[in-house]
Amino acid sequence: MIWYLVTAPHAYTVSEHLRGDWGAALRKRMVVMPYELLTRMPVMPQGSYIFSDLERLDALPRKILGRVWARLQDSGCRMLNHPERSLRRLELLDALHKDGRNDFRAFRADTAGEPWRYPVFLRQEKEHSGAQSPLLHDLQSVREALLQLVLAGHALSDLLVVEMCDTADADGIYRKYSAFRIGEHIVPRHVLFSRNWMLKDMDLVGPARRAEILDYCQNNPHESELRGIFSRAQIGYGRIDYALDRDGRIQVWEINTNPQIMRAPSAYPESVRHFHQAFAGRYLEAMQAIDSDGEESTDARWSDLARALVSKGGRRSQP
Known part of the structure; x- marks a missing residue:
């Protein structure tokens, strides 16, 4: 069980x-x-x-x-x-930056001080709600954005200042890769494409994008590196969200230890539903392997x- x-x-x-x-x-x-x-x-x-x-x-x-x-x-x-x-979010980002893997840094807003590398943005440390500000290009903008969030009810101690890491390709397209670790299995989840730097949902689709998703899910090209990152985080179950920089190096955004597995099948467009159904099958196999x-x-x-x-x-x- x-x-x-x-x-x-x-x-x-x-x-x-x-x-x-x-x-x-x-x-x-x-x-x-x-x-x-x-x-x-x-x-x-x-x-x-x-x-x-x-x-x-x-x-x-x-x-x-x-x-x-x-x-x-x-x-x-x-x-x-x-x-x-x-390791939780900030601990992981600190470790990966010190290891020389991540190029960007993150700081708690209540202890952070310049210099950090602009632009930056604000996000919550404990939630998965994405950026809580636009890109901020100077200290005054950071202070104003923090004040707005605190007045809206956010605790300053739960806010992070994160350096922007630009991973857009030559055409200005951002990709967010996601993969699960389930015990000893690394299971690719999807690739999302967008022209927006804060990428939560896919807003670029088409045959070329679907072919890229299929290649990623079938070939699991980053399996070895991801396994090492999960081990560094001491996490045996979770979903890693990351991108590739212009040199092809992995830049990790986070590891979510309680990721959403699936929406209802009907929530997915028919053109990509088979990708999600295939993941459901791989998820099942990996979960069966950890069932004692x-x-x-x-x-x-x-x-x-x-x-x-x-x-x-x-x-x-x-x-």
Whole structure:
């Protein structure tokens, strides 16, 4: 049995896939378990555990979950993503820049000070909402943008100042590559194309783009490098979002430990639906490989309760 541990409001990332046709084969062997329920369980069910959503957890919850990890380890369970050791967003970006892999830097807004390399933009440290400002070209613009965000309710301590890394090709096209790590498997997810530097959805399509996506998904060209980056982050389950600079070097934006797996099949245009269905098949194979016993939970009380709690939660969409 696979137990997917997550903050309750963000369980939709997996539960939506399990409700759909492409996730049907996983329904009886995978349970989405809110952390809030896990900490009240008197006995830890056997199986494989994925600790997700680590970006959203503060230090104290991660410390408590580290003790849960130790209990599971002692009982012989398989676990992915240590709550305390896995690198979160800023920690990862710092490490990759120090390693000489990423050309850009990121700083917490409440401790950041010049000099940084302009332009920069602002984003949240714990959320996946993308840029919270346009590109900013001087200190005064940064201060004004931070003030607007704080007045809108953002905590200054949760905002990052990130240096812009221009990865557009000679035609001004930006590409965002995404791939999952699921245990020992690196599974390509997609390539998105846009003329906008902040790329959340694909707004350029056509035969040439579809051919490039197919090539990426079939050939997995960055598998070895991505495996090394995931290992550097100590993350065994998650989705890496990255681009290639003009020298062909990987520039990592983040590793999301609670990525959305799939929207409903009907949400995808028919022209690209087969790409997503193929990914669903590869995702299933990789998840089956981490399932320690391949059986449905022997204690249905907890799995049924977890499913009931998740069904009451929100169903927001996350890219």
